[in-house]
Amino acid sequence: MKAIVLEAAGLQKAFGGNRVIDGVDFRLTAGELVALVGPNGAGKTSFLNLISGQFRPNAGTIVLDGHDVTGLEPKAAKRRPLFRSYQNGGTFGKLTAVENIAMTGLVRDMDRKTAETRAAEALRRVGLGPVADWPAERLSGGQRKLIDFARLLLARPAVALLDEPTAGVNPVIMEVMRSIIAEMRDAGTGFIVISHDLPWVFGLCQRVVVLAAGKVLTMGTPDEISADSRVREAYLA
Amino acid sequence: MTKSMHYAIAAIFAVSGVAIASIGVKPIFADLLILSAYYLLLAGSWNLLAGFAGQYSFAHVGLAAAGAYGTAAIVNAFGVSGWLAFLIIPVFTAAIGGLLGLVALRVRGVQLPLITFAFAGAFAVFLAAASDITGGSMGMQLPKLVAGFDRSPYLILSGLLVAAFFVIQNLVLDGRIGLLMQSVRDEEEVARGIGVDIFRIKVYAFMITAGLAGLAGAFYANYVGVLAPSMLSMSEMGMVVAMAVIGGLGHRYGALVGVIVIRSLEHFVRGFGAEYTLVIITAVALLVVLFFREGIIAAVGKRLDRSVQQRRWASAKAS
Numbered sequence A: 001m002k003a004i005v006l007e008a009a010g011l012q013k014a015f016g017g018n019r020v021i022d023g024v025d026f027r028l029t030a031g032e033l034v035a036l037v038g039p040n041g042a043g044k045t046s047f048l049n050l051i052s053g054q055f056r057p058n059a060g061t062i063v064l065d066g067h068d069v070t071g072l073e074p075k076a077a078k079r080r081p082l083f084r085s086y087q088n089g090g091t092f093g094k095l096t097a098v099e100n101i102a103m104t105g106l107v108r109d110m111d112r113k114t115a116e117t118r119a120a121e122a123l124r125r126v127g128l129g130p131v132a133d134w135p136a137e138r139l140s141g142g143q144r145k146l147i148d149f150a151r152l153l154l155a156r157p158a159v160a161l162l163d164e165p166t167a168g169v170n171p172v173i174m175e176v177m178r179s180i181i182a183e184m185r186d187a188g189t190g191f192i193v194i195s196h197d198l199p200w201v202f203g204l205c206q207r208v209v210v211l212a213a214g215k216v217l218t219m220g221t222p223d224e225i226s227a228d229s230r231v232r233e234a235y236l237a
Numbered sequence B: 001m002t003k004s005m006h007y008a009i010a011a012i013f014a015v016s017g018v019a020i021a022s023i024g025v026k027p028i029f030a031d032l033l034i035l036s037a038y039y040l041l042l043a044g045s046w047n048l049l050a051g052f053a054g055q056y057s058f059a060h061v062g063l064a065a066a067g068a069y070g071t072a073a074i075v076n077a078f079g080v081s082g083w084l085a086f087l088i089i090p091v092f093t094a095a096i097g098g099l100l101g102l103v104a105l106r107v108r109g110v111q112l113p114l115i116t117f118a119f120a121g122a123f124a125v126f127l128a129a130a131s132d133i134t135g136g137s138m139g140m141q142l143p144k145l146v147a148g149f150d151r152s153p154y155l156i157l158s159g160l161l162v163a164a165f166f167v168i169q170n171l172v173l174d175g176r177i178g179l180l181m182q183s184v185r186d187e188e189e190v191a192r193g194i195g196v197d198i199f200r201i202k203v204y205a206f207m208i209t210a211g212l213a214g215l216a217g218a219f220y221a222n223y224v225g226v227l228a229p230s231m232l233s234m235s236e237m238g239m240v241v242a243m244a245v246i247g248g249l250g251h252r253y254g255a256l257v258g259v260i261v262i263r264s265l266e267h268f269v270r271g272f273g274a275e276y277t278l279v280i281i282t283a284v285a286l287l288v289v290l291f292f293r294e295g296i297i298a299a300v301g302k303r304l305d306r307s308v309q310q311r312r313w314a315s316a317k318a319s
């Protein structure tokens, strides 16, 4: 039995009367990769925001790496085992590519020099070495997503949440991402990966969770989900 | 520029103060330089707060005034040496800055400029009203730091203070806090999401820059020797903002360039009278902002960048 690295129970989040996450139970074990799919507006990003502490749940509990982190701010030390990426790249416009990645080291108490050295290595690994000193605002959307992804290499987390990492990224880089994710997954990191590129994410995951209107519609292996007509209907709803 | 070059620039200022003092300059020119050091400390620290940490506070000259009046108060009331004020006052204003930082955590958007502006305004009213202590608009006097009319000690001190400012700025910007501050400026919500302690960063940014404003105020009090509430007028705050913006907000040497440009302008147009000086400077500030939105340094930087690219392009075509 693999260790459980993340467990959410009865998670709920509402904005005004709008329940964007409506009673979700979720469990992730070490070295497991779960694909989180579902139509636009299903609540996928909101679910990550709850797990990462950016949103406070209205109800439910979150246990990360054996610690109850429900209601804790993202800066809390108990949240260090967690890493998340952002749908729009989550970059800081005036900071350089290297500095953007180094931030992930700084919030984990790395000194600036070490963080920047490791950030430069991470950048080279994803093929962005030449733009290391460019401010993020001068890079393309795909390059900014890649910077956000490279932060994963500094974080070395127990749990990684990736929000549409491949959107706007070319096939060569998608392959680089795939191999880095697979390597970290096999080393024991638990992943939740949101993606609309089903062939890409199905090639990486053991399990697929389909979210629709804030609820878990269904879950299963990639093959089971591909054969499930309800999933197609949910996307078209 | 490399890190050691930034420290070399700081050293140049320290040496220049001594050099200018030993060569000797006309009193009017010495005054210009000495007060420019005061403005550099103010505009430089405001640039750190607004340009690098993204906190648009308009209490900055208010903090300098608190530092100046605080200096006069401890010198007059307790007979403390004016020299000691350089140590005590920054701690005092940093504490006020910390409180402003706490306010900054609770407000959004335009609220911070408004609240800090009101704070400075209230302080000015208080200084005028408490005339039995502050001398009101007649001014509050304190003994000079160095007796006599020789400006050399102040020139040396100016160089040292400017050097100290750049050293502190280097330490902040090249350290952890420099990057964390800028992340809060660029994307506060993402910074919070990845685990930046927004509370700590804002309070630190306010404390460091308020400490520097207090240092500027202590220097001003010790040099000028008579303080009036006009030192925290709206036009003074506008001047400090203009200096940072003209040179380049969020650029390490933005305030320096702005201070040089505006102080030189002030010097050359002073014959027209004080009211026109302000009009002319406002016009120049507007022109710079209209044509070089990111300030003079960025504009010059881009020009250089382009000529380097053109040369590369030309040599690539030739080969």
Ligand SMILES: Nc1ncnc2c1ncn2[C@@H]1O[C@H](COP(=O)(O)OP(=O)(O)O)[C@@H](O)[C@H]1O
Pocket: A015, A020, A038, A039, A040, A041, A042, A043, A044, A045, A046, A047
């Ligand atoms: N900060 C917020 N305030 C109000 N509503 C929000 C907020 N964030 C997300 N929502 C709402 O939650 C719903 C789900 O959004 P999201 O989680 O981004 O969906 P997905 O990532 O699956 O496309 C949407 O209806 C969106 O408008």
Ligand SMILES: [Mg+2]
Pocket: A044, A045, A046, A087
């Ligand atoms: Mg989303």
